[in-house]
Amino acid sequence: MMLNRLVELGLDVKEARFYLTVLELGEATVRQIAEAAGVSRTNAYDILDRLARRGLVSQLEVGPTHRTMVVATDPQRLVDEWEERGRRLESIVPQLRAMHHKTGVRPRVRYYEGVEGIQTVLYGTLHLSSSLLGILSMRDLLTVPGKTVMDHYVSRRAETGVRLRVIRSREKETEDMWPTDPRALREARYAPTGRVFTMTMFLGGDTVALISSRRENFALTIESPEYAELQRNMFEILWEASLPTIDPVSRPR
Incomplete structure (x- = not known):
């Protein structure tokens, strides 16, 4: 009309x-x-x-x-009026962009509950970057989301070419599994004795993904360049203090 x-x-x-x-x-x-x-x-x-x-x-x-x-x-x-409005808008867009870049973008935080939410966040990490950093609580991950899901996730990560540098706690290990393996695009280290992780963290790009134990049963993603940079620096400090796991290719027979 x-x-x-x-x-x-x-x-x-x-x-x-x-x-x-x-x-x-x-x-x-x-x-x-x-x-x-x-x-x-x-x-x-x-x-x-x-x-x-x-x-x-x-x-x-x-x-x-x-x-x-x-x-x-x-x-x-x-028509002339709208074209004039368009020209005026185009003339101020550079100033608006400058203001936008100056003030920055607010962090985006997403909260997920339950096993389904944890799986959503876990598989979502495969799309964050071609290279991930991780701090894993193995015993908790093998409980929730479970070994079957984790085995599938590990396979999918390797298939999609996503590399992983990961730090784990010896105290949280339940099996001798997923050590450093170039074929699986994984480099793993053990944190210093006494450093026990009760949550799992993945870091890729500007996003930090957190996965709780079964007791709290939630997952969280935080998209923030500053927070991601903070976690990246903390990871590198811990990485330097951690000990390499054994490459299965170099294991003695």
Whole structure:
């Protein structure tokens, strides 16, 4: 409907109805337009003033009595108006971008509950970066989301070419599994004795993913360049203090 289209273009309902009436009548007095458009004469003069300022209508005097009549200008004026708005907007976009970059972007935090939420966050780490950092609580991961899920995750990570540097606690190991293995794109180290991890953390790009134990049963992702950089620096400090696991290729037979 034409009325709705004009409202979408920035006219209010009464302005749109008034403007369409002027177009239909061709040339009319304010009273005639007000009656046909269904608006009061007082409102009609206010609407006329607003439309005239936008260049959509004009007034002229006709006949020997110089009667004031209202006529619509070429509707192309609507197109010209929007093009002008576009040019004005384009002129300030660089300033808006500068303000946006100056103030930065607020961190995005997402909270997930239960086993399904934990799996969502776990598999989501495969899309963060081609290289992940991880601090894993093995015993807790083998409980939730469970060994079957973890075996599948490990396979998917290698298949998709995502490398992993990971630190684990000896105290949280339940099996001699997933050591350093170039074929699996994994380099693993054990944290210093006494450093026991009760949660799992993955870090990729600007996102930190946290997975709790079964007791608290939740997962969390934090998308923040500053927080990710903090965790990355802390990981590297711990990495330097940790001991390598044994590459299965180099194990004695």
